[in-house]
Amino acid sequence: MNAFLKSAACCVAVGALGACSAGNADSGATAEPSALVQVKPAVQGDLPDVVTAYGVATAAADAVITLNVQAQGSLTRIDAIPGQAVKRGQRLLVFTLAAPSMATLRQARTALDVANAQRQHTAQLFAQQLATKDQLAQAVKAADDARSALDALPAASAPDGTINIVAPFDGVVTAFGATAGDTVQPGAALVSLGRSDRLSVIAGIEANAMNRVKAGNTVTMSPLDDGKDVSGAVRRVASSLDPKTHQAAAEIVPEGQPVAGMTYRAAITVGLWHGWLLPREAVIGEGADTHIFQTDKGKAVSVPVTVLGEHDDMTAVSGPVQPDRPVVTVGAAQLENDMQVRSGNAPAAR
Incomplete structure (x- = not known):
């Protein structure tokens, strides 16, 4: 009887030890790391190609x-x-x-x-x-x-x-x-006067952009001081650079009435970039290493892209983007290819 009890106790002890060992093995296993990201559907569209210039509202040349x-x-x-x-x-x-x-x-x-x-x-x-x-x-x-x-x-x-x-x-x-007090010769210019109902904004175009700006380009002009934006169009562009500013003068005719003497920031739309439209932070790297991340079955997939252009906080890219896969728009900088991801705005686990 004693021998039987001892044998049974030994078996129970061995079973318990095995169970404990199994439990320790399960607790030692680590889950695959994942990153919390935000995603959006892949969307194609047009992004304006904009040349930025600065100028002052003054009377048009033919109105002086x-x-x-x-x-x-x-x-x-x-x-x-x-x-x-x-x-x-x-x-x-x-x-x-x-x-x-x-x-x-x-x-x-x-x-x-x-x-x-x-x-x-x-x-x-x-x-x-x-x-x-x-x-x-x-x-x-x-x-x-x-x-x-x-x-x-x-x-x-x-x-x-x-x-x-x-x-x-x-x-x-x-x-x-x-x-005052100057003596002038017959016919010398005394004063120049421009019509107040014929104001234009004369903006300076950088040399590397002067050939991109053409008559007829649409413009949005924003005053550097407080004030409303004014729409307009390019009327003409100088074919040579001003020797003092090293810029080409562009005359912009407003649709509304700008304030004489006010400085404006002119956003001149010279064309459109057609591609995949993404927030700037979604595009990672530069040069040949430029890429974005899409998600597929909970995994991050790196996609090489070429930047076509940028405007405000958006970027237009081209590349083998899959239209049925969401694009990572927030959190892309932390990702690696094939990394586990979870999307949403949930707070990180403590």
Whole structure:
């Protein structure tokens, strides 16, 4: 009996030991590591190819006039500044004729007085039949010519030789050709004025992009300061670089009314990239190592791609992307090919 109990106890002990060993073996096994990611369906589409430039709203080139006086003189007063909005008839500056110009003006006035007196005298003689009709006609013509000569002078209506230069329309002062006190020659530019209803944004295009920007390209202009975006289109692009800025000037015509003098960021759409559209963080590596990850049966699959272009936070790529496999959009940087993945926004296990 004792021998039987001992034998049974031994068997129970061996069975328990075997069970414990099996339990230890199970607890020592480790699960395959997995990464928590976010995925989205693979989608193809168009991404705008955008050239970014910066420019200032100013009057269009063909909407700017330059005012001058065809006489020598000086600027004795300036009543505006560049960039100022002015109304039609508002005085911009005061121009005073130089001494030689005043002498010419006095001579023209004297000639007109003499011609008018001669015409009046000839008319009296003609009434008394002491002058012929031809003589009267000549006297009238001489007086008319003297009047025309005086009217052609810039200060004909300014007895003291002072001319008020006023704005011929509502507009914006773009530049002054001289400063107060300067003496200028006949016809010299005094002030340039642009129409306020014909504003354009003149943007600088970098040399490596100037051949991509064409007339007709659509543009979205965003003010660097607070303000609303303005849509527009490229009107023309310079074919050479500005020697000072080393950029090509592009004139952008807005659909709305920009603020004169404001600086805008111009996003010029020059084309479209067609490919697989992904967030930038979904594209890993660079050059020949550029790739994305898709998921297949809970595994990460590395897919080589070529970056076509980028815009904002999106990237267009080409490559052997499988349309029926989700694309990893968040968490791709931690993955390796064939790694176990789980998708969703669940918090990581503690």
